[in-house]
Amino acid sequence: MRITRLAGPIAVLGTAAVLAACSSGTSGSTGASGSTGTPAAAGPVSLEFWCWGTTQKPKVEAFNKAHPDIQVKQTDVGGGTDTAAKLLTATRAGNGPDAACIEYETLPSMIVAGALADISAHTGDVKTAFSPEVWDLTSFDGAVYGVPQDVGPMVLVYNKKRFEELKIEPPATWQDFAKVAADVRKKDPETYLASFAPAEFGNFAGLAQQAGASWWKVQDQTWTVGIADQASLAVADYWQGLIDKDLVKAEPLLTPEWNNRLNKGKILTWPSALWAPGVLYGIAEKQAGDWAIAPLPQWTAGDARVAFQGGSALTVTKTSKHAEAAATFAKWMNTDKAAYDVQIELGEYPASLAGQQAASSSAPPKLTANQKDYWDIATKAAQSTIPHISWGPNVSTASSAYQDAVAAAVRDHTPLRDALTKTHNLVVEDMKTTGFKVAGP
Known part of the structure; x- marks a missing residue:
């Protein structure tokens, strides 16, 4: 089994990560400082920055232009998982x-x-640039370990043109989603409403959280793990039913085969996050304007709460010799208008209040260019995000275990709920082995 671990000194994180409401607000650029309490060196402070994504290069260029005393060199060392693993090794x-x-x-x-430095001494001036819930995503027990960059409230991204051709409507509930999935298969046997992707740990976690699951909690230095709780198992059973009835296709996302069928209009939705239209535009540019977003289907009619999928913070490492300058960089990158304008233009939903307000009056992403109410739906999704979502100390282990177990279940036609239980047990065993106190089985 392909298990990886970000192991290290034992610590207890007493504050849960939280994501919640988007509302109007103001923020501005912060002053630059390259001091860390030692005499300043001659010339500008040079910073090394690791991050992925299309927004980073133009943001860094804008920062460097505005801060002659701090110059940043950005390196893309891979996506989120790759960056974390390489960062741990390097630090x-x-x-x-x-x-x-x-x-x-x-x-x-x-x-x-x-691996990360507490930058609370340098970030008090931008705390109010974010909603309290979003700020708590990077704050634990009074310490601040990063500045929020982007957030991903979950929505349903759908091919509106094909929906209209097939005379179907976006489903309001997951029960409706199953009915529409069956309707699609009857009307066009070569088409599926959606895919079930075995490797998408974060996506399944978000759907389970929407249903009421809590995968990690900590109280009085004791962790509770709920990856196989009743809500999560119910979500697994739901997708199992769709797979067994051939109403969704169990397959990896973003492969050449998947991309080809998406471009042919044979995959009609992606229950995902607000960053998804930008991803799909990258592989289906000719469908620009054909797609739209709708609220994520609800597990209980009338309950509009959603989880978030993805999002990142800009952190400062413990090995940095220029922590204050790096914190200045992190603040500017996530609160300055020049920075969030780049995010919006390239389809990233800013974490800052001012960025979200600016997004609400901007043009929609190119994939959904014809949707006039795009930002209305996006804003409502952000305002309906579930607070107090906790992530545990061994998420990389959980993700790897989940991917292995679910891929095997799909391949061997065994129950997805058994794969969740196996993942749960491996996560608990790993935490106990590492030295955490874990309640229950």
Whole structure:
């Protein structure tokens, strides 16, 4: 089994990661400082920055232009998982970058591993640039380990043109989703409403959280793990039923085969996050304007709450010799208008209040260019996000275990609920072996 672990010194994270409401607000650029309490060196401070994604290069260029006393070099060392693993190795060797992007769900494990610096002494001036819930995504027990960059409230991304051709409507509930999935298969046997992707740990976690699941909680230094709780098992059973009836196709996302069928209009939705239209535009540019977003289907009619899928913070490493300058960089990158304008233009939903307000009056992403109410739906999704979502200290272990177990279940036609139970047991065993106190089985 392909199990990886971000192991390190044992610590307890007493505050849960949280994501919640988007509302109007103001923020501005912060002053630059390259001091860390030692005499300033001649010339500008040079910072090394690790992050992925299309928004980073233009944001860094804008920062460097505005801050002649702090110059940043950005390196893309891979996506979220790759960056976290390489960052841990580099910081342990004492040669990590000054700043790095870390996904919210991975942040607790990186703190436990001792890779990140507490920058609370340098970030008090931007705390109010974010909603309290979003700020708490990077704050634990009074310490601040990063500045929120983007958030991903979950929505249903759908091919509106094909929906209209097939005379179907976006489903309001997951029960409706199953009915529409059956209707699609009858009307066009080569088409599926959606795919079930075995490797998408974060997506399944979000759907389970929407149903009421809580995968990690900590109280009085004791962890509770709920990856196989009743809500999660019910979600697994739901998708099992769709797979067994051939109403959705169990397959990886974003492969050449999947991309080809998406371009042919044979895959009609992606229950995902607000960053998804940008991803789909990258593989289906000719469908620009054909797609739209709708509220994510509800498990209980009338309950509009959703989880978030994805999102990251800009952190400062413990090995940085320029922590204050790196914190200045992190703040500017996530609160300055020049920075969030880039995010919006390239389809990233900003974490800052001012960025979200600016997004609400901007043009929709190119994939959904003809949807006039795009930002209305996006804003409502952000305002309906479930607070107090906790991530544990071994998310990388959980993700790897989930992917292995679910892929095997799909391949061997065994129950998805058994795969969840196996994942749960492996996560608990790993936490106990690492030294955490875990309640229950």
